[in-house]
């Protein structure tokens with residue numbers, strides 16, 4: 001019995017973590033503690049999200065280079 005409970009808990013946490021976004025700024029690595037907590041999403045490609053506007057600003061230049069590529073791939 002105990003084993004199956006732990007399996008359920010572990011499986012559930014994995015499922016939860018998969019839906020939690022991680023800050024897209026390299027070196028930050030902060031993870032959401034609630035779903036959709038990271039509201040700073042790139043409005044062009046919608047593929048990156050940041051824990052704060054600070055991280056968004058810091059990563060914007062580097063992201064710009066891949067952003068339009070990603071957006072184009074998304075359209076294809």
Ligand SMILES: [Zn+2]
Pocket residue numbers: 023024025028029030050051052055
């Ligand atoms: Zn961050």
Ligand SMILES: [Zn+2]
Pocket residue numbers: 042043044045046047048063067068
């Ligand atoms: Zn983008």
